Amino acid sequence: MASSSIGTGRPKTRGIVLNSIRAARTISRIELAARTGVTPATITQVVRELMDHGLVVEVGRGASTGGKPRTLLQLNPQARYAVGVLLERNICVLVIVDLNGRQVARTSFPGTALLPPEKALALVAAQVDALIDAAGVARERVLGVGLATYGPQDRQAGVLLTHMPTAEWFEYPIAQRLSKLLSLPVLLDNDAAAAAIGEYWLGAVKQGTYGCLYMASGLGGGVVVDGEVYRGSSSNGVAIGHITVDINGRPCGCGNYGCLANYADPSAVIEQALNESSLGRRLGLDPGDTDVMTAFRRIATAADAGDPDALRLIERSGRLLGTAAVTMASLFDLDLIVLAGPSLAAAASLYQSVIEEEVQRRTFVRPAHPVRVITSVSGSDAAAIGGAVLVLQGELAFLELGTPA
Incomplete structure (x- = not known):
């Protein structure tokens, strides 16, 4: 790869360098230049700036390749923190990362x-x-809050574009209001998008x-x-719950007909159980x-225990959901x-087995490459952790470093 400066602003370069160090865990300056395409001179300047402010530390030397062993770098994990919030109708999960x-x-x-x-x-x-206080985290080291919740939403304006759970939430400025209450920046994002990127940051997924x-x-x-994260035109992409699985199906609140969610999500499964x-x-x-x-969760637990009626519904x-996975893999050529998510985690092994079977049997790209189906390392906390990760990913590049400590 030819070496060149990336972009015209230091913030973008700083973000690339920080993310590359995080992904590698430990890495030398020479390896950073080769991996990012940033000139060695710029890498030296950016790394010095980051070290002066405690974000990056040197951690010894790597194995010699014939010359002087290279000094290794890694992030200082205690230098900054972020809060992640999963705001759900039935549960709220808060994490600090x-x-x-x-x-x-x-x-x-x-x-x-x-x-x-x-x-x-x-x-x-x-x-x-209360969580920040209990964790003993200095508030000035908290970059902000990632608020992960359902959509549709206007991510830039920080508002939901849905009347759920009640009409009061439609276009309510939730990000702005929470930011004012906490005196911290708040980033609104889709829960599924947050869960997806969290897996990459935690190292559970190696491919990008x-x-x-x-x-x-x-x-x-x-x-x-x-x-x-793939954003689309309004950051409401990959709304897989609203693909049509029955063209003659009942109308959905989104305006479509026969949506997948109407037959496969928790509310649909509960309705089916009540009809039995x-x-x-x-x-x-x-x-x-x-x-x-x-x-x-009661239905999922019963299915796990072998109840035939509950097992049939799950x-x-x-x-x-296998149809959703096949559609996603075919559209984006995924392998x-x-x-992820609390409901999939409630019956993780059952869902993983059934969805993988559908994918292996039906995916268009299977002659070209296999498509694996795995469960999240974060389980029910995936979106909350991902929300915090998105704050780290977004805020660090544009962090006002000021005077070195």
């Missing part, structure tokens, strides 16, 4: 489905403050291009291309219960699909 994307603190609490936005965000802010199927109370998807009176009764399901994920959901 260090500069390497490793989780250092976590908490969760029941969701905010029945609360108006103002009260819900005040509760989230109080929990974030792959897909993610994400299921919490709803169903979504994300695709990472060369280590970056004996199963719904055995599991104590209540048609008026708004806690979708708890009810779904397997049917898995076959339909890896990651399964």
Whole structure:
């Protein structure tokens, strides 16, 4: 690769250097120049700046290749932190991650489905403050908060474009309001996209291009291309829950007909279980219960235990999700699909087995290369961790370093 400066601004170059060091874990300056295409002189300047501000440290020397052993660099994980928030209708998960994307603190609490936005965000802010204090993290080292939630949404404006769970949430400035409550920058993002990029940062996925199927109370998807989330024109891409699986199916709230989510997501599975009176009764399901994920977990647990009725419903959901995985792999020519989110984690082995079977049998690209299906290393916390990771990825490049400490 020819060496050249990347871009016209130092922030972009700094972001490339930081991300390359993080991905490699330990790396020399010469290797950084070769990997990024940034000139050795610029690498030296950027690394010196990052070291002066404690973001990067030297950690000894690598093995000699015939000359002087090269000095190795790595990120200083305690230099900066980010908070990730999964804001779901039935559960909220909060995490703090260090500069390497490793989780250092976590908490969760029941969701905010029945609360108006103002009260819900005040509760989230109080929990974030408490978690930062409990973790002993200096607040000035916290870069910001990644707020991962469902869509559609206007990521730039920081608002949801959906009337769920209630009409009050539509176009409510959730990112701006939470930022004001916490006095920290808040980045709104899609939960499935956040879950997808989190896998890459944590090192669970080695290749830079792959897909993610994400299921919490709803169903979504994300695709990472060369280590970056595929955004589309409005950052609402890969809405896999709204592909049509039945052209004569019932209308969906999105405006489409026969959407996958209407047949395979947790609410659909619960509805199917309630229609099977004996199963719904055995599991104590209540048609008026708004806690979708708890009810779904009961069905998943029963399926794992071998209940034939519950197993049939989960397997049917898995076959339909297999259609989503096949579609995603065919559209983007993927060789890896990651399964993430609290609902998929509730029956991870069942879903993984069924979806992989569908992918191996039906994917268009299978004569060219295999397509693997794996479960997330982050499980039910994938979106929260990914939200924090997106803050690290976005904020570090443009961090005002100021005067060295």
